Structure formats: structure tokens, C-alpha cells
Amino acid sequence: MSQGSGKGGASFLPRQCPTENRNGLIVGCTLVRATGTAEREAAIEMLKTERKRNPLKRITVGADKGYDVRSYVDFCRSIAITPHVAARKKGSAIDNRTIRSIGYKMSQVRRKMVEEPFGWVKTIGNFRRSRFFCLARTGFAFYIVHGSI
Numbered sequence: 511m512s513q514g515s516g517k518g519g520a521s522f523l524p525r526q527c528p529t530e531n532r533n534g535l536i537v538g539c540t541l542v543r544a545t546g547t548a549e550r551e552a553a554i555e556m557l558k559t560e561r562k563r564n565p566l567k568r569i570t571v572g573a574d575k576g577y578d579v580r581s582y583v584d585f586c587r588s589i590a591i592t593p594h595v596a597a598r599k600k601g602s603a604i605d606n607r608t609i610r611s612i613g614y615k616m617s618q619v620r621r622k623m624v625e626e627p628f629g630w631v632k633t634i635g636n637f638r639r640s641r642f643f644c645l646a647r648t649g650f651a652f653y654i655v656h657g658s659i
Contacts (some may be wrong), residue, residue: 526552527627527656531572534623539656541649550582554647561589570594572621578603596616633656 525548527539538556542548557571559608571586572594586593594617597604608614632638635655642648 526556528553528556528571529624529627530622531617531623534626535582536656539653541652543645543646550577550579553577554582554585555588557589557591559589561591572616572617572624574598574621577639595619596621627656 526542529535530537538559540552540556542552542658545551552569553573557569562571569590570592573582573596575596575598577583577593577595577607580597580603583593583595592608592613593604594608594614595604596618597609636659637651640648640651642651
């Protein structure tokens with residue numbers, strides 16, 4: 511978003527779009543205001559909703575290195591979700607038992623599929639840049655574009 515004279519730019523676009531590992535379809539999405547931890551907070555809310563919807567189902571969640579934080583990993587484990595977070599080289603919150611598992615390795619390969627819908631949104635949905643300045647209108651356009659893909 512461009513910045514006017516004497517005004518700070520507003521950034522909304524930390525967006526969450528979890529995809530299904532088998533086919534890459536978007537299963538939910540949310541748009542939040544950027545705060546530094548907004549993506550993890552939004553992911554936690556989406557995981558709570560998913561756990562309520564499927565209380566007995568075994569769930570794994572894949573994420574990039576930005577989610578390799580002790581609080582996020584501990585939260586996932588507390589609600590019986592296995593975190594398949596890309597491990598940092600030093601000081602990772604993911605234990606070696608998880609990293610060595612076959613499911614973790616498969617999840618890291620499939621995690622790259624998450625980027626495909628973002629490419630579609632930019633090219634097909636013409637949502638490379640938002641045309642709106644407020645979160646409500648940007649969010650509305652975001653849900654329309656993501657819902658159609």
C-alpha cells in the first residue's frame with residue numbers, strides 16, 4: 511500500500527490460508543492487521559476452531575520457521591495437534607523425535623503447496639495489491655477472491 515505525505519502505511523496482509531495436504535485446497539482463511547505475532551495468533555484461533563469441529567480426529571499442522579516458537583508448539587500439543595513446524599537450526603521448539611518421523615518429512619514436502627493458492631490469488635484473482643484502504647473492505651475483497659479459488 512502506498513504511503514501518503516506525513517502518514518504511515520497500514521499493513522493488513524498477514525493472512526492465514528491453511529490448505530488440505532492431499533489436494534492443496536484452502537480450508538479456511540483470515541486476514542489480520544500486522545503486529546509481529548498476528549500470524550501465530552490467527553493460526554491459534556483457527557486451530558482451536560478446527561479442534562472443536564473434529565474433537566477426535568488426529569490433526570497435524572505444518573508451518574514455516576516463523577512458527578518455531580515454544581508457545582505455539584506447546585499450544586498445539588496441549589490441544590492434541592501435532593506441530594510439523596520447519597525447525598530452526600539452533601534453539602528449535604520441535605523435538606528430535608518429531609523431526610525424525612516420516613510424517614514430518616512428508617509434511618515439509620507438502621508444505622510448499624500452501625504457496626500455490628497465493629500465486630493464484632495474485633494472478634487470477636488480481637489481488638497482488640489491495641485497492642482498498644480499510645480493513646473491512648480489504649477483508650471483503652480477500653474473502654471473495656479466496657472463496658472463488
